Structure formats: C-alpha cells, structure tokens
Amino acid sequence: MKAQHYREISHDELESELGELERHLFDLRSQAVTEKLENSKAVINARRDIARIKTIMRESR
Numbered sequence: 112m113k114a115q116h117y118r119e120i121s122h123d124e125l126e127s128e129l130g131e132l133e134r135h136l137f138d139l140r141s142q143a144v145t146e147k148l149e150n151s152k153a154v155i156n157a158r159r160d161i162a163r164i165k166t167i168m169r170e171s172r
Contacts, residue, residue, distance in 0.1 A: 112160060117167050129164045132157055 117125060136157040142148040 112163075114163050114167065117164055122168065122171065125164055125168055129161065129168075132161050132164070136161065 117128075120128070136154065139148060139154045139157060143151070143154065148154070
C-alpha cells in the first residue's frame with residue numbers, strides 16, 4: 112500500500128496492520144524455504160510495507 116493510506120489510519124490500526132504484515136512475512140519466508148513460494152517479489156513488498164508503517168509510527172510520536 113501507499114504511505115498516504117497508512118498516514119490516514121489511526122495508531123492502533125497501524126499496530127494491528129504491522130502485526131498482520133509480520134505474520135504474513137513469516138509465512139512467505141517459510142514458503143520460500145520449502146520452495147512453494149510463487150511470487151518472490153511478495154517478500155520484498157511485505158518488508159517494504161513493514162518499513163513504511165514503522166516509519167510513519169515513528170514520525171507521529
């Protein structure tokens with residue numbers, strides 16, 4: 112998602128979204144290890160979204 116979308120969300124929703132993305136990243140990494148990952152770009156996208164959320168949370172403090 113875009114950073115603008117994350118800036119419009121409340122802090123509590125950002126925390127829950129961050130948790131979901133971290134679980135999703137874990138699942139993607141396990142799929143990569145077992146060679147069942149279809150889209151290798153999904154891992155990169157998940158990491159970028161996590162970084163975006165953490166940056167926005169840090170900015171709003």
